[in-house]
Amino acid sequence: xxxxxxxxxxxxxxxxxxxxxxxxxxxxxxxxxxxxxxxxxxxxxxxxxxxxxxxxxxxxxxxxxxxxxxxxxxxxxxxxxxxxxxxxxxxxxxxxxxxxxxxxxxxxxxxxxxxxx
Amino acid sequence: xxxxxxxxxxxxxxxxxxxxxxxxxxxxxxxxxxxxxxxxxxxxxxxxxxxxxxxxxxxxxxxxxxxxxxxxxxxxxxxxxxxxxxxxxxxxxxxxxxxxxxxxxxx
Numbered sequence: 001x002x003x004x005x006x007x008x009x010x011x012x013x014x015x016x017x018x019x020x021x022x023x024x025x026x027x028x029x030x031x032x033x034x035x036x037x038x039x040x041x042x043x044x045x046x047x048x049x050x051x052x053x054x055x056x057x058x059x060x061x062x063x064x065x066x067x068x069x070x071x072x073x074x075x076x077x078x079x080x081x082x083x084x085x086x087x088x089x090x091x092x093x094x095x096x097x098x099x100x101x102x103x104x105x106x107x108x109x110x111x112x113x114x115x116x117x
Numbered sequence: 118x119x120x121x122x123x124x125x126x127x128x129x130x131x132x133x134x135x136x137x138x139x140x141x142x143x144x145x146x147x148x149x150x151x152x153x154x155x156x157x158x159x160x161x162x163x164x165x166x167x168x169x170x171x172x173x174x175x176x177x178x179x180x181x182x183x184x185x186x187x188x189x190x191x192x193x194x195x196x197x198x199x200x201x202x203x204x205x206x207x208x209x210x211x212x213x214x215x216x217x218x219x220x221x222x223x224x
Contacts, residue, residue: 046153046161046204048213061212062118095160102208103151105172107160 002026004096004108012090012115018083022096022108023076029054030074034099037070037081039092040110047092051099052079086115119143119207123216129224136192138219140205145185149209152181152190155218156201165190166208195221 008020022035029035036051050060052070060068064083072079083090093112097104120143130136140150148168153161163172165181168188178193192199200223205216 045217046206046215048206048215051213059211063212101166102149102213103163103166103206104153104161105163107162110160 002098002106004098004106006094006096006108006111008094008111008113010112010114012086012113013117014087014115015085018081018086018090018113018115020081020094020096020111020113021078022080023078024098025077027098028074029072029077029079034102035070035072035079036097036099036104038095038097038104038107040095041089041092049081049083049094051102088115091115118212119146119210119214121205121207121214121216123203123205123219125219126217127220127222129222130195131224132197133194134224136195136199136221138190138192138203138221140183140188140190140216142186142188142207142209146207146209148184149207150181150183150188151206151208152179153204153206154199154201155204161204164203192221 003025005023037049050070052058067084069082093110095110096108098106122141124139150168152165155161169181180191202218202220204218
């Protein structure tokens, strides 16, 4: 059973960098599939952030691309999201997911990140 | 970007009745369409992919149809656990995009 778990600071100051990690269990990232990030502002809908293949190739939402880095650490079986220069508009629940053919098959439980001074 | 439009925004249905949710893509996406269910405080759950294929463990009362730009999710007989928000997502092209959601509430 594939399981994903997000972790990282719940509070980030404006203009700083948001850093989250998604720990994967029940499957080895190096074996394949794509791994993605999705977010949901409070009370709103879902927004795709970006997806990476296990080998490292990445696809980013153009609206966020200049501020994003998604990376993988196969030795720890986790992947990470870094988003720079955050503002209050980046306040959201952030989900990680395992993707297959650009469909989010398995999701983490989500972690709320609030951007505030 | 492909814009996904869901209707209605809210659907009021009695338990045991059928619910029909619509999703429209702003351009042709073949059958590259997924549906998700989200309950309050929970992560979304994949219901349907490739427009009509149920994900593992999804009950048969959930069915998807459509191709091109028009898609439908049908819940044949609503159970209490089906009251939730439903999102469609196109998987045809980057960037991946979601619809705004349909809330299915108890009538």
